[in-house]
Amino acid sequence: MKVIHILTSVWRFYRDGFRNMTWGRTLWLVIMIKLFIIFVVLRLFFFHPALSGMSDKEKQNKVGENLIEKIK
Amino acid sequence: MLDTSLIDWSRAQFALTACYHWLFVPLTLGLAVIMGTMETLYVIKKDDFWKRAARFWMKLFGINFAIGVATGIILEFEFGTNWSNYSWFVGDIFGAPLAIEGILAFFMEATFIAVMFFGWNKVSKSFHLTSTWLTGIGATLSAWWILVANAWMQHPVGMAFNPVTVRNEMTDFSAVAFSAAPAMKFLHTVSSGWLTGCVFVIGVSCWFLLKRREQPMAKASIKVAAIIGLFSALFIMFTGDQSGLQMAKNQPMKLASAEGLMDGGKNMPFSVVPGIKIPGMLSVLATHDINGYVPGINDLINGYTDPITGEKHLSADQKMVKGRLALNAFRDFKKYEKTDQAKKDSAQLVLNKNMKYFGYGYIKDKHELMPKSKIVLVYWAFRFMVGIGVFLSLVMVLMLWFGRKDKLENNRWLLYTALYSIPLVWIAGQCGWILTEVGRQPWAIQDLLPLSAAVSGVESSSVVITFFLFLLLFTALLVAELTILLKAIRKGPEPIVESK
Numbered sequence: 001m002k003v004i005h006i007l008t009s010v011w012r013f014y015r016d017g018f019r020n021m022t023w024g025r026t027l028w029l030v031i032m033i034k035l036f037i038i039f040v041v042l043r044l045f046f047f048h049p050a051l052s053g054m055s056d057k058e059k060q061n062k063v064g065e066n067l068i069e070k071i072k
Numbered sequence: 073m074l075d076t077s078l079i080d081w082s083r084a085q086f087a088l089t090a091c092y093h094w095l096f097v098p099l100t101l102g103l104a105v106i107m108g109t110m111e112t113l114y115v116i117k118k119d120d121f122w123k124r125a126a127r128f129w130m131k132l133f134g135i136n137f138a139i140g141v142a143t144g145i146i147l148e149f150e151f152g153t154n155w156s157n158y159s160w161f162v163g164d165i166f167g168a169p170l171a172i173e174g175i176l177a178f179f180m181e182a183t184f185i186a187v188m189f190f191g192w193n194k195v196s197k198s199f200h201l202t203s204t205w206l207t208g209i210g211a212t213l214s215a216w217w218i219l220v221a222n223a224w225m226q227h228p229v230g231m232a233f234n235p236v237t238v239r240n241e242m243t244d245f246s247a248v249a250f251s252a253a254p255a256m257k258f259l260h261t262v263s264s265g266w267l268t269g270c271v272f273v274i275g276v277s278c279w280f281l282l283k284r285r286e287q288p289m290a291k292a293s294i295k296v297a298a299i300i301g302l303f304s305a306l307f308i309m310f311t312g313d314q315s316g317l318q319m320a321k322n323q324p325m326k327l328a329s330a331e332g333l334m335d336g337g338k339n340m341p342f343s344v345v346p347g348i349k350i351p352g353m354l355s356v357l358a359t360h361d362i363n364g365y366v367p368g369i370n371d372l373i374n375g376y377t378d379p380i381t382g383e384k385h386l387s388a389d390q391k392m393v394k395g396r397l398a399l400n401a402f403r404d405f406k407k408y409e410k411t412d413q414a415k416k417d418s419a420q421l422v423l424n425k426n427m428k429y430f431g432y433g434y435i436k437d438k439h440e441l442m443p444k445s446k447i448v449l450v451y452w453a454f455r456f457m458v459g460i461g462v463f464l465s466l467v468m469v470l471m472l473w474f475g476r477k478d479k480l481e482n483n484r485w486l487l488y489t490a491l492y493s494i495p496l497v498w499i500a501g502q503c504g505w506i507l508t509e510v511g512r513q514p515w516a517i518q519d520l521l522p523l524s525a526a527v528s529g530v531e532s533s534s535v536v537i538t539f540f541l542f543l544l545l546f547t548a549l550l551v552a553e554l555t556i557l558l559k560a561i562r563k564g565p566e567p568i569v570e571s572k
Contacts, residue, residue: 013186013190013191013194014186014190016190016194017186017189017190017191018190020190023131023134023135023556023560024134024189026556027134027135027138027139027556028138030138030139030549030552030556031138031141031142034139034142034143034545034549035142037545038142038145038146039145042146042149042538042541042545043149046534046537046538046541047149047150047152047153047538048153049149049152049153049156050152050153050156050528050529050530051152051156051159051160052152056237059160060160060236060237060238060239063156063157063160063161063238064238064402064406066157066525066529067157067161067238067399067402067525068399068402068403068406070434070524070525071396071399071400071403071433071434
């Protein structure tokens with residue numbers, strides 16, 4: 001019962017906090033737009049990690065080859 | 073435009089992202105101390121005046137935090153895309169600090185920032201005050217782990233290169249996290265953030281005084297910020313001095329570049345600006361001894377013997393030979409890794425012996441180690457950083473002096489000076505990073521990996537496109553921040569809400 005009471009209090013704390021926001025609403029909007037641009041637009045369409053989709057073994061081989069190739 | 077090299081565009085993109093990110097971080101660190109101090113005064117003095125002041129600066133902290141949060145994530149995207157060789161090469165060293173940063177500090181901030189903003193009159197004063205300080209400490213701890221990673225790139229310690237995995241593996245966590253280089257870098261950088269917050273608070277408070285609004289709060293804020301700011305400035309001088317010692321020891325080429333010092337010697341003068349020198353000062357700064365020996369760029373390129381210790385230092389050509397030995401040994405190791413144990417072991421021996429110079433194997437011409445553009449840039453970056461720091465310290469002394477006599481409003485020139493000095497503290501911070509990062513070129517990791525080996529084989533056109541996308545995104549965020557911040561400042565502090 002005590003745990004439930006604590007969880008309910010925490011839930012109410014956050015709920016009331018978000019409900020009573022004034023400046024916070026604008027800021028959350030900015031944060032959401034920014035996160036969408038960073039994680040959806042930039043991450044999905046523009047940033048493709050060069051070693052993604054490889055196993056660790058493949059990554060170490062690839063980087064090893066790259067480092068040796070750049071000696072020339 | 074698209075003809076410019078991949079390395080240059082990748083560097084430009086990283087620099088742009090890091091510079092924009094660093095617009096938000098120092099203000100977060102600085103305002104955290106100001107609002108924590110004011111709330112502490114509120115709890116101790118039980119005076120709602122301090123609560124109102126703390127809440128006002130807290131609101132500005134919240135705006136800056138919200139706009140700046142996650143802007144650093146893009147740097148991690150760039151590591152994976154543009155600097156994949158580097159990312160894999162440093163993996164374990166970077167992985168640990170960044171993971172700790174993500175888990176510990178981020179969740180600490182996220183938890184306590186909610187209590188700080190939502191908890192007024194809902195939790196006890198002491199719990200709220202603790203949350204406010206823990207929010208600031210969380211932000212500071214975030215900075216700690218990032219700066220540990222950066223310090224390692226300047227002075228790689230506590231690791232061993234594993235040619236099988238092609239990664240540096242951590243062998244000594246305390247050396248990576250707590251040795252002098254990361255400690256000084258952390259303290260110097262964080263205290264520069266405190267100074268940023270103080271200069272911002274003083275400037276905004278001066279605006280209120282100029283507008284004849286909120287005078288008691290503005291004067292009290294100036295007093296608190298000037299005291300913390302002066303303490304920060306003194307601390308920055310101490311940690312800057314210690315960082316100088318570290319630079320002289322671990323990155324002498326960066327120090328020589330920052331001084332434009334071609335030929336070294338004992339009892340070397342410090343160049344204030346071209347044509348004005350302080351005798352012996354450079355030796356004092358670099359060695360804490362007026363007769364200390366400081367090598368110049370030519371000494372570092374041609375090799376030298378320290379006349380005081382008798383220690384011999386290799387020339388760039390000798391280091392390049394050893395670097396080539398290390399790289400060839402690494403190539404042989406990979407070639408015979410699965411086919412010839414004896415040749416593999418032999419290659420590993422040579423590699424281990426010359427690993428310290430691994431990166432020099434990629435240097436084609438020793439003049440790559442001292443590009444002239446770098447010397448001009450770091451020379452002036454250092455002087456702007458120090459000059460602005462001294463000027464801002466003077467402004468804060470004057471603020472305290474006239475504030476003590478209650479004559480701030482009578483000296484409108486000082487109020488205008490402080491108001492228009494706000495951007496200077498950011499310029500000083502950016503100059504500090506230019507000194508740190510441009511000064512160590514051409515290295516991604518000092519002596520181990522030059523940029524030419526660290527960069528990925530991506531199309532430079534794609535880097536150019538993302539460069540301009542970032543420019544747009546960050547400029548939009550900056551405009552959003554300034555617009556919301558100015559609106560909040562114009563509105564001023566909220567009326568006092570009845571305390572519990």
